Amino acid sequence: MDDTLYRAALDYHRYPKPGKLSIEPTKRMVNQRDLALAYSPGVAIPCTEIAADPDKALEYTARGNLVAVISNGTAVLGLGAIGALASKPVMEGKAVLFKKFADIDVFDIEVDTTDPQKFIDAVALLEPTFGGINLEDIKAPECFFIEAELKKRMNIPVFHDDQHGTAIVVAAGVRNALVLQGKELSEVKLVTSGAGAAALACVDLLVSMGLRIENVTLTDKDGVIHSGREGMAPNMARYARETNARTLPEVLPGANVFLGLSAPGVLKPEWLPLLAEKPLIFALANPEPEIRPEVVREQRPDAIVATGRSDYPNQVNNVLCFPYIFRGALDVGATAINEEMKAAAAEAIASLARLPAHESVAQAYGGRRLTFGAEYIIPTPFDPRLISEIAPAVAKAAMDSGVARKTIDLDAYRRSLAEQNLRSTHLMMPVFEAARGTNKRVVYAEGEDERVLRAIQDVLDEGLAKPTIVGRRRILSKLMPELGLRFALDRDVEVIDPETDHEILRPLVEAYREIAARKGVPSQEIPRHVYRRPTVTAAMLLRTGRVDAALVGGKSEYWSQIEHILRIIDPLPGLQRVYALSGLILDAGALFITDTHLVPDPTPEQIAEMTVLAASHVAQFGLTPRVALLSHSNFGSSHSPSARKMRAAFKLVKQQAPDLQVDGEMHADAALSQRLRETLVGDSPLEGPANLLVMPNLDAANITLTALAASSSSPTVGPMLMGLSKPIHVLTPGVTARGILNLTTIAAAEVAHRQ
Structure with missing residues (x-):
């Protein structure tokens, strides 16, 4: 091990706080009543319930999601018998993996004995504390005897992961x-x-x-x-x-x-x-x-x-299974992890490798394309689908083999696990439901982009839209097998090929000529725009009605795509401008911000216009819009031009949408804290934290969006274009396949909503 890695490993474990684990409460503790509920006298009530029915411990304590990682340090990694105390960093590391990959809480326990019987006795006495036992780094042949005896004595899963x-x-x-x-x-x-x-x-x-x-x-x-x-x-x-x-x-x-x-x-x-x-x-x-x-x-x-x-x-890595084995076992209250459950886990892992690799996997491995074959027979540990494939398979095997204490709906369980892994799913769920089965035709301008193709596979699997691709068949036919995608060109997906599909593109050239000739596009450039600028091609397919919605961009600067769009797709009647709305999925819930991409310094009228439009979009996510007009000023505390602008916009919004929950101008902390607002004004119409922040200018909106996204690692949704007569959205260069899937769904749902 080189000196740099040696020091980095020590610093990693030492700073900013020794070790890799901490314990955090899951209930608030802010006043005397909380204390009375958490401890004396309130705690006596769940105690008596559990005494009468031990299974109630799964309802009133953390036991049902708590695993012990236990070792005596006799066979640690490649280090051998280094002892119980020296094994603790490894056990803490195992605990972190449980939490990271399956949201399972862990206490690591290091038992200072090499006597197998003493070890067995110590572990068996811990059964009331845990929902499962993960034995770790215990040397052979003692490990066989220890596991077998603990399985006999304990009525919870016991699993020696090294085996x-x-x-x-x-x-x-x-x-x-x-x-x-x-x-x-x-x-x-x-x-x-x-x-x-x-x-x-x-x-x-x-x-x-x-x-x-x-x-x-x-x-x-x-x-x-x-x-x-x-x-x-x-x-x-x-x-x-x-x-x-x-x-x-x-x-x-x-x-x-x-x-x-x-x-x-x-x-x-x-x-x-x-x-x-x-x-x-x-x-x-x-x-x-x-x-x-x-x-x-x-x-x-x-x-x-x-x-x-x-x-x-083809790395054989235990992390592919042990978090998810325990996840499935805990969620059905299994009394053991048996051979049927192990085989089910193995089959689920094998099946996942035969599917196209998830886009996030390619990102984690430096863009490397992973498709089922001689160098990809095992999924990678970063595949987010592991939990939603393995845990349900294990749970089913537990129920089928008779070791489960409870029966669960496997389809609902699989969905809930997938949702836990992708926080954007919660926000997008009503939009997915609105789009699913509508068969709206969505065109993708950058059809040769790997992210777009992966997203299209998901769109088809979910039944969210009928995709059309602008792209060259000769390129697409090579990409498809490399990416392991299952859909067929010109069967599942319509292809518009600029090299061959002249019967489709020639009418688009003439239609584009009628609108572009007086909008600054030289006549000799018009055919080239349609044939060689996929944003123009897609927008014209939308304008002429061949498709219902369009997604463009993703490879070039955002504004250059907007300029092409605004030549082709008209704004909604009566609107001054077109605006962009972006969403963040934070731990506290969804938060939308506007205008994040288009209008540098909007007027009060434009702010009112974008606010009403954005509130309508937020409502399509199944949320009640709660709008805060933000400023450096708090409810009249400043008379700067920016503060006066937001004050004037507030009056216009109240005139245009009197039933909308909106307030301002205010600071961001007041927008997100009802208690602070009540201290400041007392009569704010907002109920709870705002979920739509309207900014005084583009700088404020974009800086807020990107800072929140980077600091919280929060998934983003959008940007969504607002104010155009037809649904069309521009992909940013950093968009992921998941982001494209989300925007596809938003566009398809928007078509259905308008109709």
């Missing part, structure tokens, strides 16, 4: 690799290097999924596990072979799968030809694998290779 977490991800990878290699699990021959806890758990799970015991050969540092070997534990003896072979190279000939959970360099390059055609090589020793993937590629290009390292494809 079963690795096994589940390995099983998923093997399942997918065999699909690619055209083989069945029941037919393959498997050889291990390593016969410890993780290796035996991997083989046990694969056998439960169809691998034949007689096709398994285990080896360890002492050689082949054979029937004449003495001192074997029962789970190892199960795989002992009647054979004269005693070394790894003797049992490699014809092996379809090499599973390494042992030591660096164990699989020698000269042994690779011994393996069967199209072998699977899982070299999982960390940090140095049994053999490096580049070495395998040189001699066996037909092989599929997986390692435990993040710098190679």
Whole structure:
């Protein structure tokens, strides 16, 4: 480890506060009544309820979402028996992963004993505290005995992740690799290097999924596990072979799968030809694998290779499963994590890798395109769909196998997990419902953009619109398989190809000529605009009625797209300007800001106009608009031109929309705090925090939007163009596929709303 990383790791754990965990209350504690409810005398009431019915603990305490990560420090990562106290940073790290990936709370517990029975007794006595137990970094063979005994004694899930977490991800990878290699699990021959806890758990799970015991050969540092070997534990003896072979190279000939959970360099390059055609090589020793993937590629290009390292494809990483195994188990009140639940998790992980990779995954991996194949047989830990695929599969298996205390609606459960992962879903839900099934035609100007294509797949899967793409078929036909997209060009999606679709584009040229010739576009430039500027093409398709809505831009400066749009799409009758509205999904709820992109210094009349328009848009999200006109002035405290402008705009808004909840001019803190407003004026019509902030100028609006988005990592929605006669929106260069999906839905819902 180099000195820079060494120091960075220490600083990471030391600053700004030692360790990686803290405990935060989930209930307020601001007055005497809160204290009386949280502690004496109010706390006695849930205590008596739980005493009468122990299952009530899941309703009145955090137990149902609390897992213990427990170790005695006898087999820590690659560090060995460093002791319970020294293992604590690892256990805290595991706790952080539980919280980050599955929103599960964790207490890390380090038990200072190497005596298995004492360890078992200590852990078993903790059952009233926790909803599940994650055993971690306990050496073999004691770990087998410890887990088995705790499962017998405890009526909550007990899971040794070093065994079963690795096994589940390995099983998923093997399942997918065999699909690619055209083989069945029941037919393959498997050889291990390593016969410890993780290796035996991997083989046990694969056998439960169809691998034949007689096709398994285990080896360890002492050689082949054979029937004449003495001192074997029962789970190892199960795989002992009647054979004269005693070394790894003797049992490699014809092996379809090499599973390494042992030591660096164990699989020698000269042994690779011994393996069967199209072998699977899982070299999982960390940090140095049994053999490096580049070495395998040189001699066996037909092989599929997986390692435990993040710098190679196909990383076998326990974080792919343990948070979601426990999430599903906790949510149905499971009394155990059984083989059926493990197999269900493995199948769910495998299925997810066969889907097109989520856009956020490509971002996390530097734009690398991940499609199901030899270098992508296992999903990445950053795929946001893991929780909504694995946890429901585990929950279903728990219910089907009889270890669940409660039954849940799996479809609703899957939706709720997906929503937790994407906060924008809550805000967008009513808009999605308004758009779904309407079959509105939406054109995408930048049809060759990878983000647009990923979004279109989601649009089709959700049934939100009928997409039209402006793009070259010869480019699109190459991109589609690279991105792993399932929709078909010219069947599921209409393509307008500037290189070939002249019958469609020629009439657009003539229609554009009629409106652009007197708007500063030279006559000789008009055909080029239609054929080579996709924003113009899309806007003309919208103007002529071939589509119902349009999304343009995403690759160039925002204002340049606006100029093309304003030549082609007319404003709504009576409006002075066109405006932009943007939304943020904050922890406290949705917050909209206008005008974030278009009018640099609006007049009072324009502010009133944008306010009424924006309030109408906010209402389409199922929210009651609560509007605050912002200023450096607080209810008349200043008479600067800016403050007078906002004051005048407030009067105009009240005239135009007398029923609208609106107030101003005011500071931002007053807008977001009813208590502060009541202190300042006492008669404000706003009820609760404002959800629509109207700014005095473009600088204030855009700075506020970008500062809030950056400081809170909050998803943004928009910008949405307001005031045009037809729904058209401009994508910013930083837009994501999720943002394009949201704007598609907004545009389709807007069409339906207008109709």
